[in-house]
Amino acid sequence: MGARVIVVTSGKGGVGKTTSTANIAVALAKRGKKVVAVDGDIGLRNLDMVMGLERRIVYNYIDVIEKNCRIAQALVHDKRLKDHLYLLPAAQTRTKDAVKPEQMKELCDQLRPDFDFVIMDCPAGIEGGFRNASAGADEALVVTTPEIPAVRDADRIIGMLESMGKSPIRLIINRFRPVMVQNNDMLSQDDILDILSINLIGVVPEDDSVIKASNSGEPLALDQNTPAGEAYSNIAARILGEDIPLLPLDAPSEGIFSGLRKMFGF
Amino acid sequence: MDFFKRWFGGGGSSSAEKAKKRLQLVLIHDHTDISPQLLNSLRIDMIAVLRKYMDIDESKIVMNLDHMEEEMGTVALVANIPVLRVKRGAGDEGQPKLTVSEEAILSDRRVVSGAASPRAQSGGRVKRHR
Known part of the structure; x- marks a missing residue:
């Protein structure tokens, strides 16, 4: 049985697609799955840096598509999760029109036999970059934050994914701030679900560690010692079909940590 | 606070x-939201239909999908169409436009003004409801 190919998209930029892709890939690999994270953002690649693998890149998948190398030569093996985690990088010096959706679909099909999961990071927008990244995917994860522009864009992208027949399409609410939500200053989980009407797969709290992780190239899910890291780990578990309940609002999301205690003000 | x-x-x-x-x-x-092309096609079709009944000022038509803020979830097509003249005879067949008043026939032989319309079967002059 081939891999599940999942595109991580949002419409809106900067809401956490790349961070989510990296961490979900890491979390799935930690659970013993063989995962390749693909950077769908040609020309503005970032997945390599978030994963801390930027210095290991030799070839990218444009090279593969243009038959300048074999796919195995382009795959970067993440030694932290030996034999389980790989990165397929994008080209930094090309643009989104360097490939066509059919070629991306074929690329994904080439990866299917050798992996359990292909997690495709999608660029922001609804044009060619999005179409390329989602061409080969079966399922979609839509990332949003609890803010008007992000939710509005998520709505549009969900519409497009539905018309492309992607299924299931599930939501990640990122950068969630329980205190603001409790004060009615931020859209709640229920508000967002009312508006978008898709299934929720996880809520990731606002967490300073995300920035520090990106600074050092060590995705949070490697450790799970942080609120966001644990949230991503739970998302991976739910992707695998495990029924992990979302924690209620008044409890610190997904675990008790000093960072969250600070947020609550004590 | x-x-x-x-x-x-x-x-x-x-x-x-x-x-x-x-x-x-x-x-x-x-x-x-309706696309501009669709709205234009709709406008052309509507003008063709309206032309059968009235002369309109086509250059001053305003048409929009209105999202009624007071009632969430309802959308109305709102069109403002200046009418220059209602065509005579158009759509009159079968419509009882005239009311016959016996009093009028007996006491008031005023001629009915304005455009022609099917006269009452009695053949007399009758007041027409405007």
């Missing part, structure tokens, strides 16, 4: 409630 916000801010709805309401309204708009 909240008390003052409510007093000065007006409405009393929370920040999150405002966001939710605005999002819901704008998404109705986003979902039901």
Whole structure:
């Protein structure tokens, strides 16, 4: 049985697609799955840096598509999760029109036999970059934050994914701030679900560690010692079909940590 | 702090409630917005139909999909069409436009003014309801 190919998209930029892709890939690999994270953002690649693998890149998948190398030569093996985690990088010096959706679909099909999961990071927008990244995917994860522009864009992208027949399409609410939500200053989980009407797969709290992780190239899910890291780990578990309940609002999301205690003000 | 916000801010709805309401309204708009081409085709078809009944000032037609803010979820096609003249005879067949009043026949032999219309079977002059 081939891999599940999942595109991580949002419409809106900067809401956490790349961070989510990296961490979900890491979390799935930690659970013993063989995962390749693909950077769908040609020309503005970032997945390599978030994963801390930027210095290991030799070839990218444009090279593969243009038959300048074999796919195995382009795959970067993440030694932290030996034999389980790989990165397929994008080209930094090309643009989104360097490939066509059919070629991306074929690329994904080439990866299917050798992996359990292909997690495709999608660029922001609804044009060619999005179409390329989602061409080969079966399922979609839509990332949003609890803010008007992000939710509005998520709505549009969900519409497009539905018309492309992607299924299931599930939501990640990122950068969630329980205190603001409790004060009615931020859209709640229920508000967002009312508006978008898709299934929720996880809520990731606002967490300073995300920035520090990106600074050092060590995705949070490697450790799970942080609120966001644990949230991503739970998302991976739910992707695998495990029924992990979302924690209620008044409890610190997904675990008790000093960072969250600070947020609550004590 | 909240008390003052409510007093000065007006409405009393929370920040999150405002966001939710605005999002819901704008998404109705986003979902039901008609494309300019479609609106134009609709306009051309409508003018053709209206022309059978009246002369209109085509250059001054305003047509829009209106998203009724007071009633969430409803959309109305609102068209403002200046009418220059209603065509005579158009659509009159079978419609009882005239009311016959015996008094009028007996006491008032005033001629009915204006455009022609099917006379009453009695053949007399009758007042027409305008």
